[in-house]
Amino acid sequence: MSDGRFESCHGIRDAVRSGTRTAVEVITETLARIDRENERTNSFRDVFHEEALAAAGRIDRMVAKGEDPGVLAGVPVGIKDNIATTEGTLCCGSRMLEGYRSPFDSTVVERLRSAGAIPVGHTNCDEFAMGSSTETCYFGAVRNPWDPARVPGGSSGGSAAAVGAGLVPLALGSDTGGSIRQPASMCGCVGLKPSYGRVSRYGLVAFGSSLDQIGPFTRSVSDAALALEVIGGFDRLDSTSVEGTCEDCRIGEVPLEGLRIGVPVQYMDPGSNEPDVARGVEEVIERARSGGATVVEVDLPLTDKGISTYYVIAPAEASSNLARFDGIRYGHRTDRATASVDELYAASRAEGFGEEVQRRIMLGTYVLSSGYYDAYYNRALQVRRLIKEEFDRAFESCDVLLGPTAPTTAFKLGSKLDPMSMYLCDVYTVNANMAGICGVSIPIGLGGTDGGGLPIGLQLQARAFDEATLLGAARSLERLVEFGYERVPCV
């Protein structure tokens, strides 16, 4: 505790602004901690030592001159390896981009910088964000800080593990079908997926463009809200970002008294969740009820259609988004002699992309092919519309939806070998991406069938662009559970 390992973004910001700590101290400690402990989880692939210290120096000079260094002054941030920064390399967990340097910052990183936050490194992720365990990462699997034999979830596993392990108070991830919320749940931290269009995607290496959204990992709901306020809002470089600033998502008090919590029957179906997960969530529901919340049962019959719909739309978009990695202008190019440009493409891509990425490119190419387009892609778009309508109806009777983030706690590395069982990790999270609504996972306790001691995550979902309610309600529930982040085993 004395080394500030579990300090919040708010705490660091206040200390740096008031001059009780310098940003250089904060960053020096953070870098030392990462250097010392990263081996244990493989959270970071690349650490920006020099750049981070230089940035910290700039913050301190601002403080000395009496200038406002911003609402995240001196806060170290881990950046998922698919979000562009001008520091270091940008690899997306792939051999394809090994050694690639981005000449530009993503909008979110630019905004973090102007708010005084300091990127300290790129965190490992599943290759091109395709996976739910961070095992498809070309730079080695990430391990769960609560049990290194287990996965951290994915695809933003490195960011979740870094925050869960107390390496950094804030990290960015991206969520296409659950890639922020599910690892947050498994690593014991808060993970927020904002509404689609809330946060600019400029600089996020696209996977499923209509589903991708950047969001923060933190160790408190109010830190997540603070980070969202900084990174959110319209960006002229992303046409799908929504007009206006992010002021309407500023967290407010949402007391349990009067809060209408919807619990989808499909999320609590006996037998679908690990016993400790089900018990943990039920306990929170009970406490919320005693705290004055109204709990209503809602019906989301399309819940289990999400995964199959997702695995048409996301790969379709990915097959096109990943076409630019052709070895011509940047990225991996084969050393083999090739007779034609087509052969050059095929060899470079076969060598550069891993198995899961290739599987999804083929799947996506197939569903968009003439003759199959209507049966798969168009049909999936129809189901997507129905899912959205289903949420709209559900939110008529409640303010937030509550359930487990994932059916299980963290599983063992290498234990889910067939793709289908891996895909099902996202059953409760994908539909928020389908519908463009916001969702957050908060840790509610420890448990697990195999000895326990693993974080359990609870997911709240709210209407699109109603982050104020989502985060307010999440904070009220957070107060009920007092998770205890410092329990994570340290080196």
Next chain:
Amino acid sequence: MNDQPVRTKQLKVGLEIHVELQTRSKMFTRTPNVAHPEFEGADPNTLVDPVVAALPGSLPVMNKAAVEMSMMVGLALGCEISEFSKWDRKNYYYPDLPKGYQISQYDLPLCLDGAYTIDSVHGDRRRIGITRAHLEEDTGKLGHELPGGGSYPGSLVDLNRAGTPLLEIVTEPDFDHAEDVVTFAQELRGLCRFLGVTQGVMQKGHMRFEPNINLEMVLDDGTVVKTPIVEVKNLNSFRAVLGAIQHEYDRQERAWREDGLVMGPGAKSTRGWDDERLVTVLQREKEDAHDYRYFPDPDLVPVVVDRAWVEEVRSRIPELPSSRRERYVRDHGLREKDADVLLEERSVTEFFEAVVEHPDSGGDAAAVCKLLLNQIAKLANERGCLIDQLGLEAAQVAGVVALRREDRIGAQSIDPLLVRLSETDEPADAVAELAGMLVVRDDSQLEQWCLAAIEANAQAADDVRSGKMAAIGRLMGHVMKASGGSADAKVVQAKLRELLG
């Protein structure tokens, strides 16, 4: 081998036209557009940014100016502007296509269902249906020549052109004669230039034409034979359009006689034009072999156009060349050929109209036209600029017309007067006066000049007196020189005769 005689043979052509729009920035990013005059000479790969090079994490943002230019062309072609259109990805791999897909409009184009009327080679007016016009982005270029010359063994990619806004206009197969296609193509070029959406320099690829050609033949026994459709790609001269269609007109009948193939699914082929041998050459057998996997681009929002926007854009469309030509010929009595020259450049047309409308020109369009296309065009040619770029004001040119009409300056004074006018803002009559170009009608002054000429050229004067009239030229030359050109030659001659008996 089919040798049955053909009773009638009808050509059928539809045309696709690609127009590079000269917006300042590219279609989906703020980097300058190589089709804009200011940037056309840029060194290879200097008009490139993360979006153009398709770097990871970059995103396209629509250029509104390109949409408005397309709406203008669409409206000028009588199209409906769709209230809702969208962007689709056309997926294929090629080194000049950085993203691995081209952003285009597949099933919901911006402009739909228009028509344009041309004077047909058959002597009547023909309505050419416009199926659609949609926006997309151009690709980069592949080359094998190093900048500054010298060949390179591999392929070189230049991405300057990648992302240039491209308007693709598609006509109905309403042409039955190659010359009509050329007429349409030329008028479309004029129209696009007039609207300011392109410079329309064919050699630079600002406009590229792709005719879809086939034949409908009725055989002696009454059987109707339709030959397979051939698309000829990337023609960038009117001569090539004409040549390719004429060549296909002969070739398709020959081909059918040999292989008997007729129009049908999968029978479409793609050919190119060989500019030296003047023949079309097979490029790709089956068009359908390509599966572009079109789907809506999730990075862009649909284009929603309301009535107010359409009307605002419509209000910016000037009177079109076709309508002006009709007016010039009908109301002003200009020759069609001259009208076409004036209409080639919008700025010239507007200059011409400004001169005609100026009171000094007396509305004498024929005289204005003559002055513009002769002396002024000559001067512009010398200076390598357009007629309206000489620094002449419309009022000055109207003043010159007036001075000539009133015989206040001699024909020989026009050229020097124009030169002086191009350097000043003063009115034509003041400049002519200052330069002593006004015709002198003062008899005593004239007499003095004549007497001086006789005195200085005694021999010539004697010759004239003795009836050798040819010698009068020398005397006249002396007078004209002394008068600085302001004497009226006819009057001078009469005076000299009078003085020499």
